[in-house]
Amino acid sequence: MPTTDDDHAEHLRPDQGADPHITLTGRLADRDSWRADNCPIVAALDVIGTRSAFVIMREALYGASRFEQFVKRTQLSEPIIATRLRELTEAGLLAKEPYREPGERTRNAYRLTEKGADxxxxxxxxxxxxxxxxxxxxxxxxxxxxxxxxxxxxxxxxxxxxxxxxxxxxxxxxxxxxxxxxxxxxxxxxxxx
Amino acid sequence: MPTTDDDHAEHLRPDQGADPHITLTGRLADRDSWRADNCPIVAALDVIGTRSAFVIMREALYGASRFEQFVKRTQLSEPIIATRLRELTEAGLLAKEPYREPGERTRNAYRLTEKGADxxxxxxxxxxxxxxxxxxxxxxxxxxxxxxxxxxxxxxxxxxxxxxxxxxxxxxxxxxxxxxxxxxxxxxxxxxx
DNA sequence: TCACTGGCTATGAAAAAGCTAAGCCAGGCT
DNA sequence: AGCCTGGCTTAGCTTTTTCATAGCCAGTGA
Structure with missing residues (x-):
């Protein structure tokens, strides 16, 4: 296979399947001329950037809303579940709502919000x-x-x-x-x- | 608003916007009767479950392939970048490929694979x-x-x-x-x- | 009033993630 | 041969995540 001395060879995409990254256009093309400050991916990870947060959101999407349900279904420890539920509620992905079963005292449900469902x-x-x-x-x-x-x-x-x-x-x-x-x-x- | 004593009230979805979780069907409907072993989300997080892995994959998708590029563009530390690149390569999301610029010695590029691009x-x-x-x-x-x-x-x-x-x-x-x-x-x- | 219990919190510890700084080394050029 | 340098590794440290365990406490029923 002939080799090329083309200075731009590295920037070209010789094989779609071989190096399938996305294309940076306009002034972004020179990737070293800008920094990814305020990156939305990092902003998302600020809220959900731990393994336990992902697992709790999985169970919230599967319908869990009570503390005990998260405990049983995630196999995470209670302190971690409590901490993540508080953080996710403060971040608006869950909403704490009191509810009461007949004959029992009021508890809180962690309801999925639109932000969380998204x-x-x-x-x-x-x-x-x-x-x-x-x-x-x-x-x-x-x-x-x-x-x-x-x-x-x-x-x-x-x-x-x-x-x-x-x-x-x-x-x-x-x-x-x-x-x-x-x-x-x-x-x-x-x-x- | 009248309240209901319906025992199943909690399981119903009174308001699509209020509690938008997905529906579990068949034998999965009783969520406490099965465990989420071999969960694909957790399996994915086994590979990419750290903040630094996400950030490195972001830059790989933005076209980074050389060690120095990851250093400049992520602001992560070199030991962490080296560790994550090795792990992502071992997991098949990146492929280490030698390349050589004229007048310089052979280096390795971390090329995005189909698995990584996915x-x-x-x-x-x-x-x-x-x-x-x-x-x-x-x-x-x-x-x-x-x-x-x-x-x-x-x-x-x-x-x-x-x-x-x-x-x-x-x-x-x-x-x-x-x-x-x-x-x-x-x-x-x-x-x- | 007392016992019980769900939903936490507190504590101490371990492991993992991440950092700074220094250093190693192979290979290219002079 | 010696210098330089990119790509790491090592060491020591901090921070974060996570765990196990014990305990607290408010509110309910008996």
Whole structure:
């Protein structure tokens, strides 16, 4: 196979399957000229960046709302469950709601909020990824669409209704809503050196 | 508002917006009768369950492949970067490939593999979630579909081509491929007490 | 009033994640 | 041969996560 002396060879994508990263466009193309301050992924991980938080959110999405349910279903320790439930409630992913069974005293339920439920695509994507790549056999449970019975995964989708192939995803400077002008990365990131 | 003494009131979903968890069906409906052993989400977190792993995968998807690039772009420490790169390579998400610039000695590049690239839906979902719920202003960058320019997120999608509303997602026992018979949870989970 | 109990908190400990700083070393150039 | 340097590793440390265990306490029923 002939080799190339092209200085840009490293930046090119010689083989879609070989190095399938997304394309950085505009001023983002030079990745070392900007920092990923205010990264939304890191912002998400500020709330749910521990293994125990993921597991608790899994059970919240599976319908758990009471402290004892989280204890039984996650196998995490009580101090950790209490701490995570408090943090997730303070962050708005769960809402503490008093409820009372007849003959028993008032307790609190940790109800899933819209903010918490909106993690379903992320957890579904991890569910699919883990199923495909990590488990040696199919898991005993699967996610399905109750309307039609089809299996559910998370896919990349654009606002124009296209299923987006990963090779056609690009990272670009955020555009102002009104005129489409790209915002300077530093414009929205005055913090941090 | 009248209250109900219905014993099943807690299990019902009185308000779709109030408690938007997914529906457990079949023998999974009694959540305390099975354990989430071999959970694909936990299996995924075995590989990528640290904040630093997420950040490194972000940069790999943004095109980083050299050790120094990960150092500059993540602000993580070198020992941690080296450890995570080794672990992600051993797990198959990155592939170590020697390359050589003219006049320089051979180095290794950490190339994204198909397995690694398949985390894009999960990272995109976290990107969207963080954008919507955590950042006080829009991030300076956005994900777009290069074919049409539309913004990209992760959505729930079923194998029959439907965009799936979260309220129509269910967790069900995995069906055998041939005859659709559900597998017993213990069938695939002989391990762990 | 007393016993019970669900939902925590407190304590101490272990392990993991992450950091700073220093150092090693192989291989390229002079 | 010697110097330089990118890519690590090592050592020591801090912080975070997580655990086991014990205990507290408010509120309910007897």
């Amino acid at each position: 993690l379903l695509p992320a957890l579904t994507a991890l569910f699919s990824w883990g199923t495909r790549w990590q488990l040696s056999s199919r898991p005993p449970v699967e996610l399905a669409h109750s309307d039609c019975g089809g299996l559910v995964t998370s896919v990349l989708y654009c606002e124009h209704g296209h299923i987006v192939d990963p090779s056609t995803v690009e990272l670009r400077p955020t555009r102002n809503q009104r005129d489409g002008t790209a915002r300077s990365p530093s414009e929205a990131d005055p913090k941090r050196a | 985390l894009l839906p999960a990272l995109t979902a976290l990107f969207s979630w963080g954008t919507r719920w955590q950042l006080s202003s829009r991030p300076p960058v956005e994900l777009a579909h290069s074919d049409c320019g539309g913004l990209v997120t992760s959505v729930l999608y079923c194998e029959h081509g439907h965009i799936v509303d979260p309220s129509t997602v269910e967790l069900r026992p995995t069906r055998n491929q041939r005859d659709g018979t559900a597998r017993s949870p213990s069938e695939a989970d002989p391990k762990r007490a």
